[in-house]
Amino acid sequence: MEKPYRIQFFIIIISIAVFTCAYSRNTNLRSSSNTGVHNSNHHFTDTPLHPLDPLTVPEINKIRSILSAYGPFSSSSPSINTLSLDEPDKSQVVSWKTGEPLPPRRASVLAVLDGQTHVLTVDLNLGVVTTDVVNVGSGYPMLTTEDQLTASLVLYSNLEFNNSILARGVDFNDLVCGSSSPGWFGPGEEGKRIVKVQCFSGQNTPNYYMRPIEGLTVTVDVDKREIVKLTDTGRHIPIPKETNTDYLYATTSQFSDMTPETNPMSMEQPKGPSFTVENGHTVKWANWVFHLKPDIRAGMIISQAVVQAENGEYRSVMYKGFASEVFVPYMDPDQHWYFKSYLDVGEYGLGATAMALVELNDCPRYSYYMDGVFATADGRPFIQPNMICIFERYAGDIGWRHSEIPAMGFDMRESRPKVTLVARMVSSVGNYDYIFDWEFQTDGVIRIKVGLSGMLLVKATPYENLYNIPNTDDMTGPLVSENVIGVVHDHYISYHLDMDIDGQNNSFAEVNLVKEESLPGQSPRKSYLKAKRKVAKTENDAKIKFSLYDPSEFHVFNPARRSRLGNPTGYKIVPGGTAASLLDHDDPPQIRAAVTNNQIWVTPHNRSEEWVGGLLVSQSKGDDTIAVWSAR
């Protein structure tokens, strides 16, 4: 049985981002030329050349015409929430060879019409909608930018809302309102697509996040375009001042004096980079070949990663890898905060929130930039330029080295610098910027890294400093500035890794490190460590909770393929810094993010089980999570 691997690891936010904004900038890099390779066409004539290539502009246009001609959608036009390639079956993709005709091209469309979610399949070759399933379970597709704009417009035309703003003395020209996914908290808000809108003052700063209009939350039905509920309980809470919140390089002259300047520095490649990107998506570097594409929901998808062995043979490593979900629960029961338990991938989309990268600052010189080709809510194609960058990385690190002590009769100092390949994308999900890296090493290691930058999501408080807070134990986070609390929260990031090491039918083993007592008289040593290998027989065997004092290694291996020594070939999964969710398992946010109940899950390959929070995550009750599939 084929098993894809969902590895989940955690990032605990290090909340210094907002304080570092004046630092580590590099003027000269910013003004430099020769910034990289550009894929600078408008994609009007793109054609897919690989079974996994994303939908092209012509294909998206064709899909739009197919949908507009489709019965149910011909009268009133739906909101197209996501429109992306419906990948061919794995067997078709694996057996496909370059030059062969592509398997039939199909699109998967999530659309909302009259409050109902349609899960459609469009066949591009046949030119028809082949399936149209109306969702009867809970949940809605990702919010579109249009949904979020709708919500703001509804607000501005509402008297009660305007009074709340006026009461706070905020000029409407300074008003910035953002739509927040509402989560799911029981029957109260079911049966309609809603968002929770909260506002900020952008007066005298681009960093409106630091100036929240606290205690004002408006629940909006984005399909009916009406306000469901308006709660205004915070008129007594001042809007934090803008002092020192501006982070714009152009206008932060007041920072410049205190910014430690460093001389210009760059990675140079006199002969250019060593990688190529063929047919727009196939990346070849050193001993690696893989398919890379932008995705509206996952952001980046790495497919069919193969590595060349020393004997020249290309060996498959991973069929598909991507970020499946990101869980961000804030820790404040307040009525204006309790619902902030985001599932960024399913509610906002890592591709939908990935802006164009800043050349030379987000990615080094000689980077290759890949555009995202997506669709708007009315089905029109749109281009997200420079959404992904690919670059070779020399970080001053050592790949391998050894020195001998001359006294041993040898005098050897051997060292190889470490050069890697990085594919990078940044998703700006509101205040936060997630920096997603896939790093490939020539020794076969694949490194998944996530960095967190941007701004904190903060809560306004009447208190200017700790001294006038009556009971600091009641605070839901530290006071990070006058009248500003940085509410405690976590970021849990789950990756879907479909490993195909030397082919399919991989297995999973837990290698437990246990203490052995030496036998009487056996040794002066009383105890030593032994590695005990246990191959997972069932999904339950492979529901892993990390344990610091009962440690294990985790191996994905191919039982059918052995080294010349007889060891099965495989990869070791090495978790990074990890933490566990401490929320009640029956707390609504945790039910929806049940993936964080374990740190590793191993489930059979099933194309309908790629999104660990479910296909339709927004407002879902958690009835389609990996915990539910796995319990079946």
Added chain:
Amino acid sequence: MEKPYRIQFFIIIISIAVFTCAYSRNTNLRSSSNTGVHNSNHHFTDTPLHPLDPLTVPEINKIRSILSAYGPFSSSSPSINTLSLDEPDKSQVVSWKTGEPLPPRRASVLAVLDGQTHVLTVDLNLGVVTTDVVNVGSGYPMLTTEDQLTASLVLYSNLEFNNSILARGVDFNDLVCGSSSPGWFGPGEEGKRIVKVQCFSGQNTPNYYMRPIEGLTVTVDVDKREIVKLTDTGRHIPIPKETNTDYLYATTSQFSDMTPETNPMSMEQPKGPSFTVENGHTVKWANWVFHLKPDIRAGMIISQAVVQAENGEYRSVMYKGFASEVFVPYMDPDQHWYFKSYLDVGEYGLGATAMALVELNDCPRYSYYMDGVFATADGRPFIQPNMICIFERYAGDIGWRHSEIPAMGFDMRESRPKVTLVARMVSSVGNYDYIFDWEFQTDGVIRIKVGLSGMLLVKATPYENLYNIPNTDDMTGPLVSENVIGVVHDHYISYHLDMDIDGQNNSFAEVNLVKEESLPGQSPRKSYLKAKRKVAKTENDAKIKFSLYDPSEFHVFNPARRSRLGNPTGYKIVPGGTAASLLDHDDPPQIRAAVTNNQIWVTPHNRSEEWVGGLLVSQSKGDDTIAVWSAR
């Protein structure tokens, strides 16, 4: 009360080093010029300019003449195991200002004479030995290179040993023997300074580590220069073949074909680096200033690190930081392996084993190289050239960034590349190369990194592959090549961090993240996380065992210094990947490495408690470890 902080974290070895040796090399970098700034004098006339500057060549020569005139040493000359600066009291160092005369210069000497360890203090100004304490507890100083040579010479002149070698058909010209510290395992080997010598065949490979002569261990008294015990039980075990073990760049043409070549790549700084090294040891970069020196035992010592705040004020962060001990227990009870439970810092010395760095491969272009000035066993000065490198690092990473979604009415893409400063040293403790980095960030973060490279310490076995091993459960490690087992082991690295954040008298707080249940009717949320801060009142409060499911943050702070908001100023200690030692607490190796019983210890400042394994570690019973001090 002043508290230095000993933070201990763990590295679990990723044993791919030996397999990566063919990779990530870069011909062009190797042949390049302009390799960095050199401190290329012979130090004949160096003079100390800072109270913490290491002993100079003239000072070492003076100490040698003082010692030779010293009564007990005038007749027979001792073995000088370590000779280094006896740092002035912290109060003197902190109050010293540039330009002022230095506090009295003193040397601390560990010498062995007639099997006794002398702990001496030499006053350079008075020109006399001021204290001479003969050690009555257990333990001896670091082994010297001379000790290790002695051991080999004793072997070669022994008939029984020579017969054992001949019986294995090894040509004496190919014989390589290394001295291993014996650990301590009860009374059997007490009262004499011994080493365990084991040998390898260097036939047809520079990588003799891969060709162990298994089952032959000779115990040698290095002071009496005689063999205490010879055990030969492995004549039936073949010496592994040399096939593909050669890692030398010059002779590995057979690798070249299979090595993925990448184009040359380097960090370039058209205006040169932004840091300066003043008076040989004071490093100034961006907003950081610190004192850096080589040390025979710790390798590198960072002192008086101060960071410049936005208002221009220099604020103290750390008085002293260094690697205090490295515990490397191998997990094999076999009579030839049980004793391999190394304490690399106290037994071998990270400075004593730090070879000259390989320019452009160990450190990037524009690195500054610092020499080590140490003493030989007869007290003569010797120079370890290019022992430490300092460089600015741009790794293609992002220091801070934020993008706004244009739909929000903003179109901002701000990003600052990340540039840091790194001080690096590599210790080659036999087969292993430890890469020690201190990395400083402009946002105030200090990063401690340890990389592991070199070769595995392997055990020869009669078995060529897994198929002819009767019971693989008996193996003490994986079969990594024909007849070669990579024995399971760990590397535990303990750092001593004497934090002085905004001055002395810092405190330690554990911030525990606990689940709170929301009150009935309080919130749709059932649970949330709360940070509960507990300030350590006693040393026991601050004996920290990490807990994944009861997580905490760890803060070092200055209760006397508060931000304008009233928050105490401080640093957060963020552990990296960690593991716990699973050995019995009463197992001799664990008693000596009791520091690994906890992951953080906090103890009062005490100059005699800098080495967590004790001052005299070799063969010690563990009667001077941090666990012993802390229990007092």
